[in-house]
Amino acid sequence: xxxxxxxxxxxxxxxxxxxxxxxxxxxxxxxxxxxxxxxxxxxxxxxxxxxxxxxxxxxxxxxxxxxxxxxxxxxxxxxxxxxxxxxxxxxxxxxxxxxxxxxxxxxxxxxxxxxxxxxxxxxxxxxxxxxxxxxxxxxxxxxxxxxxxxxxxxxxxxxxxxxxxxxxxxxxxxxxxxxxxxxxxxxxxxxxxxxxxxxxxxxxxxxxxxxxxxxxxxxxxxxxxxxxxxxxxxxxxxxxx
Amino acid sequence: xxxxxxxxxxxxxxxxxxxxxxxxxxxxxxxxxxxxxxxxxxxxxxxxxxxxxxxxxxxxxxxxxxxxxxxxxxxxxxxxxxxxxxxxxxxxxxxxxxxxxxxxxxxxxxxxxxxxxxxxxxxxxxxxxxxxxxxxxxxxxxxxxxxxxxxxxxxxxxxxxxxxxxxxxxxxxxxxxxxxxxxxxxxxxxxxxxxxxxxxxxxxxxxxxxxxxxxxxxxxxxxxxxxxxxxxxxxxxxxxx
Numbered sequence: 001x002x003x004x005x006x007x008x009x010x011x012x013x014x015x016x017x018x019x020x021x022x023x024x025x026x027x028x029x030x031x032x033x034x035x036x037x038x039x040x041x042x043x044x045x046x047x048x049x050x051x052x053x054x055x056x057x058x059x060x061x062x063x064x065x066x067x068x069x070x071x072x073x074x075x076x077x078x079x080x081x082x083x084x085x086x087x088x089x090x091x092x093x094x095x096x097x098x099x100x101x102x103x104x105x106x107x108x109x110x111x112x113x114x115x116x117x118x119x120x121x122x123x124x125x126x127x128x129x130x131x132x133x134x135x136x137x138x139x140x141x142x143x144x145x146x147x148x149x150x151x152x153x154x155x156x157x158x159x160x161x162x163x164x165x166x167x168x169x170x171x172x173x174x175x176x177x178x179x180x181x182x183x184x185x186x187x188x189x190x191x192x193x194x195x196x197x198x199x200x201x202x203x204x205x206x207x208x209x210x211x212x213x214x215x216x217x218x219x220x221x222x223x224x225x226x227x228x229x230x231x232x233x234x235x236x237x238x239x240x241x
Numbered sequence: 242x243x244x245x246x247x248x249x250x251x252x253x254x255x256x257x258x259x260x261x262x263x264x265x266x267x268x269x270x271x272x273x274x275x276x277x278x279x280x281x282x283x284x285x286x287x288x289x290x291x292x293x294x295x296x297x298x299x300x301x302x303x304x305x306x307x308x309x310x311x312x313x314x315x316x317x318x319x320x321x322x323x324x325x326x327x328x329x330x331x332x333x334x335x336x337x338x339x340x341x342x343x344x345x346x347x348x349x350x351x352x353x354x355x356x357x358x359x360x361x362x363x364x365x366x367x368x369x370x371x372x373x374x375x376x377x378x379x380x381x382x383x384x385x386x387x388x389x390x391x392x393x394x395x396x397x398x399x400x401x402x403x404x405x406x407x408x409x410x411x412x413x414x415x416x417x418x419x420x421x422x423x424x425x426x427x428x429x430x431x432x433x434x435x436x437x438x439x440x441x442x443x444x445x446x447x448x449x450x451x452x453x454x455x456x457x458x459x460x461x462x463x464x465x466x467x468x469x470x471x472x473x474x475x476x477x478x479x480x481x482x
Contacts, residue, residue, distance in 0.1 A: 165467070166466070166467045166470065166471075167467070167470040167471055168470070206453055207467075209450060209451070209453065210450070210451035210453070212447055212450065212451070220467075220468065220471050220472060223464040223467065223468060224468055224472065224475065225407070226406070226407045226408070226448075226461075226464065227461065227464060227465055227468060229407065229408040229409070230407075230408055230461050231461060231465065234465065234476065235475065235476070235477075236476075236477050
């Protein structure tokens with residue numbers, strides 16, 4: 001599911017930023033080609049930003065920045081950093097003031113795993129937006145945005161957005177729920193080492209925690225092994241021929 | 242599996258401590274009745290304390306103190322506290338300088354869940370010791386200690402100690418393993434709200450994290466529901482009559 005961001009549908013003009021990382025990757029406009037007014041990088045979250053700013057901010061943040069929740073600690077290094085910056089090699093990073101040599105090997109590998117190109121991040125942001133609007137109880141997207149998302153991902157499916165892991169429908173209202181300041185919905189990765197629209201979605205926090213560093217398939221295999229030992233009666237007997 | 246600590250096998254004399262909590266519960270000697278020399282509260286971990294001090298310290302700590310890993314944060318309040326102190330009511334706690342009113346409700350309920358009587362804690366410590374010695378690759382207990390543990394829990398079973406959750410055997414060597422300072426073996430509770438020998442054991446860290454706040458049965462039910470959705474082909478069809 002790689003999108004073609006340069007098929008002429010989108011503006012894609014470079015947007016000037018004052019970020020010290022602007023030399024790493026050009027940030028681009030994703031309004032429609034030939035739009036009037038100012039360029040915008042993520043116009044597709046603009047409607048959510050007006051009505052549900054925390055949901056919009058989550059999409060922007062999780063699509064673009066490395067996530068740090070699982071390894072937040074003193075030795076964790078730059079806790080959130082632009083994912084495409086982590087594509088640079090150690091020498092290039094040093095020029096940006098990031099000295100990977102000072103970090104623990106596990107932290108380095110975590111950071112490197114979360115690297116993704118700028119376009120992949122934008123596609124993830126678009127995909128998360130589509131998933132949000134397809135949650136039960138979500139607001140309707142403005143007509144123009146609905147068309148935009150259908151151009152990118154095809155017609156909105158009948159089936160509502162589910163947790164990537166447990167496959168139960170996730171209601172939009174769950175964005176409001178939080179336990180001890182921890183959001184009940186997290187973005188998650190079928191393969192924690194791949195950040196692409198195809199591989200990313202939403203999950204219940206408890207599902208995401210249970211999956212941990214495993215791939216989704218690895219997680220299913222693991223819980224199957226547990227259940228086969230704990231509840232062997234659930235499975236067809238191998239001996240019955 | 243409540244043990245009778247007062248069946249005359251054990252000394253059970255009160256041990257004086259200088260803890261500010263000594264008024265809450267008398268700490269007692271668990272050497273054999275009629276022993277010579279000094280009283281000791283947990284003589285059964287003495288051998289491990291000499292050869293594997295971190296394992297012994299873990300047994301002593303996890304049996305007696307509330308655990309805080311899952312809710313360590315600024316608002317977490319007294320992160321580790323004697324479990325039987327958490328049996329006191331708010332006014333009694335205030336006399337010990339612990340003001341529960343200053344804590345978040347979730348923190349209070351976590352702390353209260355972890356309350357247990359002094360004797361329950363001692364039984365848990367004995368049981369964890371028995372489980373450790375029954376891990377593959379564990380040291381042999383001194384003969385006298387072997388007899389002691391068999392008096393408490395009956396003959397050592399053929400089956401080696403398993404993870405309470407995934408039911409795979411846990412090798413003793415896993416006590417040495419750690420990822421980012423997090424031990425690979427954790428003590429765990431089949432019901433997180435009950436601290437008794439019957440309900441406590443060891444688990445892989447990843448298993449314990451996946452179980453989270455659920456009971457073990459609740460966890461199995463949960464992963465069964467996930468697998469039934471994710472891998473329906475694993476289960477016998479309900480329609481086949």
